[in-house]
Amino acid sequence: MGAKFAFTGGREGWIRVLLTAVGVGLGVALLLLTTALPSALSVRHHRDQARLDYTYEQHPRPKGDDTLLIADIDTTYQDKDVRGRLVEPEGPRAPVAPGLTTYPAPGEMVVSPALKKLLDSGSGKLLRERLPYKVVGTIGETGLIGSQELAYYAGAKGLEQRMNGWQVGRISAFGDPHPSSDRPDPVLILLVLVVFVVLLMPVAVFIAAAVRFGGERRDRRLAALRLVGSDSRMTRRIAAGEALAGSLLGLVFGTGFFLLGRELAGSVEILGISVFPSYLNPTPALAALVALAVPAAAVLVTLFALRGVVIEPLGVVRTAKPARRRLWWRVLLPLAGLAMLYPMIGQGRANGNFNQYLVIGGVMLLLVGVTALLPWIVETVVARLGAGAVAWQLAVRRLQLSSGTAARMVNGIAVAVAGAIALQMLFAGVQGDYTRRPGNDLTRAQMEVDVPRGVALAPAAERFSTTKGVRKAVALASADVGDGPWNTDNGPALSAQVTIGDCAALREVASLSSCRDGDAFVVSGADGDTDTAKLAKPGRRLYVSTSYDVGKSPRITWAVPRTLKPARSVKDPAGATRGGFLMTPGAVPPRIAAAVSGTVYLSLDESVPDVHEYVRNTAAAVDPMANAALWVSTEQSKKFTSIRTGLYVGAACVLALIGASLLVSQLEQLRERRKLLSSLVAFGTRRRTLGLSVLWQTAIPIALGLALASAVGLALGAVLLKMTDTPVGVDWVSVVTMAGIGAGVVLTVTLLSLPPLVRLMRPEGLRTE
Template sequence: MSARGWGRDLALGARFACTGGREGWVRMLLTAVGVGLGVALLLLTTALPNALAVRHDRDEARLDYTYGRHRPKAADTLVISDLNTTYHGKDVRGRLVEPEGPRAPVAPGLTKYPAPGDMVVSPALKELLDSADGKLLRERLPYHVVGTIGEPGLIGSRELAYYAGAKNLAPRIDGWRTARISEFGRPQGTTADTWDPVLILLVLVVFVALLMPVAVFIAAAVRFGGERRDRRLAALRLVGSDSRMTRRIAAGEAVAGSLLGLVLGTVFFLLGRQVAGSVEILGVSVFPSYLNPSPALAALVAVAVPAAAVLVTLLALRGVVIEPLGVVRTAKQARRRLWWRLLLPLGGLAMLTPMLGQGRSNGDFNQYLVTGGVLLLLSGVTALLPWLVEAVVARLGRGSISWQLAVRRLQLSSGTAARMVNGIAVAVAGAIALQMVFAGVQSDYTRRTSDDVTRAQMQVNLGRGTELGPTARKFSATQGVRKATVLGFADLGDRPWHGEQGPQTTTSVTIGDCSSLREVARMSSCRNGDVFVAKGGQAAANVARLARPGRTLHLDTGNDTEKGPDVVWTVPHRLKQARAVTDPAGNKGSGLLMTPAAVPAGMAPAVSATVYLALDESVPDVHEYVRNTAVKIDPLADAMVWASTEQSRKFTSIRTGLFVGATCVLALIGASLLVSQLEQLRERRKLLSSLVAFGTRRRTLSLSVLWQTAIPIALGLLLASVVGLTLGTVLLKMAGATMSVDWSSVLAMSAVGAGVVLTVTLFSLPLLLRLMRPDGLRTE
């Protein structure tokens, strides 16, 4: 058959689809909607690499390292302080800025810096501050809003960020939170963090597992209305077309539906693209401009979808005999063969087997073998499910009338039932495997912190010059605070800090009342005015050399950019002994301890403070109250909520990406299943009407529809669990992780899949009830 003949037959089929009257239009519209939903998600997927690249580039462009080499004040320098905070679980990116000359670098998204006391904010932060929910945050940001940050300065439409003007920041330069910079962006000589092979493996599997259900649904969507179409094709045989021409015409109808689906998919994508700019999923948001599909990938989707429509239609019609007098579909079909269906998962296992035990220490995984192996294993679900459904329903026997109606329907069209749940089965199998891998490698990316959450739940670091007594009183009066332990810190050396050589030996001095000092040392007695030497911890040798009665020590009063005055302190003769103990932050250090009455006047400006807070976490917003108090004491205060463990940000971002993608895929699954269910009910309209006319109760028919959905989904979830556990086990072996099964996640994924199907069934009940009328037998 020449290409010209193929084109003529396909065009004829497309013409029949477009001019087939109401029936043809409904069928093509159903196909187009199903394909369109899949195309929209595929376009979204093709746009993800660009979106991630733009987010990364914008984040890199606004980097303002507050550590590194120190610069002198110049016409092109900017002093900037990192004021990042958290509000109701959301990160707030904050910066205090003070340009020191006319050529100071301007941050991306700004045209100029706000004056001291003013701030420019992101649109999302402005919206939050103007709402009732932003009351506590407004107390923390005592600046006047004078503008908004432009899109180039933000990584997402819902990002909370601000730049506030300040003055006299230079004395606060510490090489940690405050620095002097001359440009934004990653400094030369620094490189971005690298990803280890296991994380790259996770990314590959996530993409494959999320895209497979989309491809399955597109393949199923082009077969909507298949039974009615096949019966109509018999008329073409009657007027002289041969069987091959008839199949090509049928493929042409599918192409018409898929092309319309491409158009609808593009519309859905453009609408979703705009909506994406106003929503946030699991803390991730984007601007619509981020979601620009790669032209090459978009062209691949435009070519692959119609080609898949032709291929799927031709394959589906291989088992159908279309004759001039009808379609031979109701005769007993040949039993599906199992052997070739097993080749797909076995082939996938064969591709993954060479990488077993590779782990993260033997280089990157072969991405082609990983992609191919996972694809074949998940494709095995779509191949095995029709055989499993057919084999099981053939053995189902007696039961209620609704049960018998459902079983008989499944026995006649097990393939259709399997197609409906194939996508869910694939999605659940991939999700189970990924949950296993995440659970298996989680310990590698999670570390226990040294924080003792039984003694304190928050820590606040305050800058130099903090008055310890008033600070303790303010925190103790804060709502939800049960106990505030305030400790001051300073450094002492054997030589002046501003000399050419600097001190040779140094030690720390910790200042606090007796109750606070007992958090870091064990002492026999304590009263205000005492000075102790704590031994038994880190740097004990330094303390032994310096803590000698009568010795003169020099206080560190400078910062990273300027040297302070030389303040000296003489070790008193009445020096008490203490034993260092582990503090709430997990540190055990030797050093000098002072009660407030023993602190000389010249030392106070050089003392910074750390506050350990025991909280009543049943008080709503207790963390926000603490942060607000901290900012009132010191605008550059750093408040941290303690946790017993912390997780790698890269690992967390991949897991977040999985959840975001799974949410989109589940939405597609639900929508596509609903379209498929409605199409199935429409095709059985006369059958339902006939049963009602003969006295069948509507409750019985409704239950039969539920059974027709429940039986395939139960089998699909069972198969998905087996394949998912197998894939998860193989991936864990590849990553060199300990084999473990998170059964709660397996059950949760299965429950989500079943929940989607039940929800779709409930949404289809109104149409079912409308179709169950005797007048549905009327025909023209």
């Protein structure tokens, strides 16, 4: 009978069941998305591993009809990574990269769909100048890790002469030749666990709230059923059946929303992460759990909600003064959560992994404690609120009559904010362990370009100095010298560095008394340099390192000059101190000049738009394998960054769900109060007053909810930091930001509900049949 009432109750019944289904459906869609995330991340990882082309071998493999020469020429365009490869098959059986059927000829390239779209658009003008290849095809899905990834393979020739072991190599198969078996980091695992709990709890809270849409009208219908003969148990079973029908329809809606979102996911990119729709396949076991848990939760929540409502044949005993909510059992929930987390305090990363069950249970109980405490806090506070303007009195009286409904609206936001504050504290506390400072002096240079061996450095530096937005270019070449040949397995016993540059460039790395072209210097004062003094003997013949392949590198020797001027090492723009020898171009033999690699340090005018792209374009024009790098003050671990990115992506989805569900809930409450609103207008209440009363009804609970969420979030964050053995510190900017975002979502939803409110305040709302 309850299921039948859900679908045959006329227009009111259909609206009610649709509101429930939409609310539950949004939650189910996000739950299905969450269950699909592990699969999506796994597919991205496997596809990235399947196309790896690094060998890191000391001896390159011999040439054959099954080998491929491949060069890494990755670049960046407008803060987006562009994966680039130069390829030269050496035989008909050369391995074909995933996503390709054949390799492009020299001067041609195959690109990812997203890169093709960018190159064809006006915003890709500077990138087109950097990639002077003809597009002849696109990379298939199996060769990409995301739908919005920018990637290309370009044909090349003559790569064998450029082999250096790290940028240009020879492979006979794609994939990681040395799979790593790193020990998992307990703190990173803890971060992942807490992120999942924090993201899923608001979803569960909203699903629980959605099944209670239309509660007051339902209770009045149940009173009518009591009048015609049903007992209280039968009445509750009918209410459970009605909730079950709405939740089952919500499962259908949620599946539809998920499939729609799954298709849309292929066209969006969030914080640099994109996926193909085929990645988002929920784990069957988890999907089955969602399908069973949501209807069961709907029934349990409905029965739980009816425990304090007396449904009699002549009405619903709800208007009498309700019993005050009890506090003692509500406090037990967060205390139990803290008790579960307490045994792991001080564990850190040196004592094994954290107990997953205790972590999940403890965090869940703390966050559930928010939903249990908030109704008591709202009821206690609003009971003491009194006189004020008419809008204030209307809002306060409404909250005093139905504080539970107001608290339910805010519960999801409060849980999300509490979890977000705790995570922000945890991330801020441990990020120092996953962050390093490269030591670059950003006041002297903001970019560097590594120029490969064989490229004349002076003309390259000249081209950079004339590039738009470049203020200064400092070019320094370098090589290693030793007391023995480098083309042996053991190499030389003593070694030192040789740095080549004009006098102005050499003064960036050492203090020179005087300098002119043709001078050579011996450097003292470099950190850890003990070999230079032993090698700096006039006339001594030293060997120059020229190749990573110890078996094939030519032997180039250099005689220490008779005249060596002294120099004192100073920090170079990269923050390092250089030892060894300094040489001006006039003192360098031609054979050595052709064998060294160089670095150009660039000081930029950051006010020039796209200045970084102009530099990268010049680097590509100097040599396709020149690597332009933008200097930053800090660098973070990729694993840590990916977890934090996952949090931001998930939080964006949860906030979208919260906003949509809140709007549905607000509209449902306004619809139930249609006659009351019309009556107030008919008695002369101004629409502006009613609009302000709705804002106050939202503002009071959200202020109380955010205060509670901040307190619980700070407590949870402090406990998590203690568990990781990290000093407790509060990032107040993040706390205020999280609370502000939560308040912003609620206020936005309230403003969006004002137009329907105006329509509901028309006199036609008093009509009845």
